[in-house]
Amino acid sequence: xxxxxxxxxxxxxxxxxxxxxxxxxxxxxxxxxxxxxxxxxxxxxxxxxxxxxxxxxxxxxxxxxxxxxxxxxxxxxxxxxxxxxxxxxxxxxxxxxxxxxxxxxxxxxxxxxxxxxxxxxxxxxxxxxxxxxxxxxxxxxxxxxxxxxxxxxxxxxxxxxxxxxxxxxxx
Amino acid sequence: xxxxxxxxxxxxxxxxxxxxxxxxxxxxxxxxxxxxxxxxxxxxxxxxxxxxxxxxxxxxxxxxxxxxxxxxxxxxxxxxxxxxxxxxxxxxxxxxxxxxxxxxxxxxxxxxxxxxxxxxxxxxxxxxxxxxxxxxxxxxxxxxxxxxxxxxxxxxxxxxxxxxxxxxxxxxxxxxxxxxxxxxxxxxxxxxxxxxxxxxx
Numbered sequence: 153x154x155x156x157x158x159x160x161x162x163x164x165x166x167x168x169x170x171x172x173x174x175x176x177x178x179x180x181x182x183x184x185x186x187x188x189x190x191x192x193x194x195x196x197x198x199x200x201x202x203x204x205x206x207x208x209x210x211x212x213x214x215x216x217x218x219x220x221x222x223x224x225x226x227x228x229x230x231x232x233x234x235x236x237x238x239x240x241x242x243x244x245x246x247x248x249x250x251x252x253x254x255x256x257x258x259x260x261x262x263x264x265x266x267x268x269x270x271x272x273x274x275x276x277x278x279x280x281x282x283x284x285x286x287x288x289x290x291x292x293x294x295x296x297x298x299x300x301x302x303x304x305x306x307x308x309x310x311x312x313x314x315x316x317x318x319x320x321x322x323x
Numbered sequence: 324x325x326x327x328x329x330x331x332x333x334x335x336x337x338x339x340x341x342x343x344x345x346x347x348x349x350x351x352x353x354x355x356x357x358x359x360x361x362x363x364x365x366x367x368x369x370x371x372x373x374x375x376x377x378x379x380x381x382x383x384x385x386x387x388x389x390x391x392x393x394x395x396x397x398x399x400x401x402x403x404x405x406x407x408x409x410x411x412x413x414x415x416x417x418x419x420x421x422x423x424x425x426x427x428x429x430x431x432x433x434x435x436x437x438x439x440x441x442x443x444x445x446x447x448x449x450x451x452x453x454x455x456x457x458x459x460x461x462x463x464x465x466x467x468x469x470x471x472x473x474x475x476x477x478x479x480x481x482x483x484x485x486x487x488x489x490x491x492x493x494x495x496x497x498x499x500x501x502x503x504x505x506x507x508x509x510x511x512x513x514x515x516x517x518x519x520x521x522x523x524x
Contacts, residue, residue: 160500163499167443171468182355
């Protein structure tokens with residue numbers, strides 16, 4: 153036990169001596185000019201860092217823009233997308249049909265009441281049933297909408313413009 | 324009184340480091356002048372080589388230039404922060420050194436240990452034994468015993484709990500004592516035989 157204690161004390165004393173000896177160890181003399189040059193170099197690197205990063209980012213942005221343009225052009229070519237004029241025409245074709253007129257009351261039906269609820273039912277009517285159209289016996293149809301009351305009876309009718317044109321085109 | 328002085332020193336170092344972070348050249352030169360010996364001595368104590376210590380010192384102060392803004396005064400003094408930087412550099416270099424010297428015989432595997440710096444042979448042997456300790460014990464002993472950092476500061480530099488510092492110091496001291504005893508035992512018969520030869524002649 154006392155041996156361990158004396159070992160501990162001896163080592164402590166030796167470490168204290170080593171500490172003292174190390175205190176006397178000198179670092180190499182300061183080369184102030186070299187040190188200042190190192191500071192300037194580090195500052196230059198630090199400043200160049202963000203500038204280089206900005207340039208790098210700009211290069212990437214330009215490359216991305218070129219990529220987007222090329223991809224767009226390729227998509228237009230591959231998908232055969234039409235120019236804007238044709239697109240507008242296509243949109244017009246796909247637009248909902250324009251109605252010729254408001255609903256016309258049917259002669260034999262009860263009156264339309266503003267507070268009552270009605271359903272709109274689209275039907276295709278054979279031209280043969282409309283004796284008014286010349287040549288209707290040849291089997292054409294016309295599309296119309298019926299206004300149907302809660303009792304199931306039709307209250308009004310209107311013909312769609314597209315079908316009107318279709319009808320006129322029929323031989 | 325000593326504590327107050329140390330606190331004032333810390334304050335000066337912290338102000339200089341803040342100026343270094345702001346790019347003030349003179350502040351860096353002044354900080355270097357004040358703390359280069361600490362860093363050099365730590366590296367020298369760890370590796371027992373002047374050239375190694377000089378390289379470490381240069382690398383540490385380059386790191387200081389680049390990372391001065393990362394210093395957090397709440398985590399410890401500038402001196403302790405510098406020891407932390409120096410420790411990283413030392414460990415990296417030791418690792419590299421070991422990689423390069425793996426094929427060499429064990430006796431020459433680490434550094435140029437022939438440097439004679441201390442006239443007292445006993446101190447020379449103690450330093451040589453210290454440089455052969457496993458790194459975790461060596462760095463704890465150098466920081467706490469030779470650089471006289473507190474246990475808390477040593478723990479902060481090593482990034483481990485205070486209890487670990489204590490146990491590493493205890494174990495390091497035990498290993499050091501055993502190594503020195505071994506050296507003494509090996510040296511004793513040589514001395515005896517030399518004496519015998521002198522008597523005979």
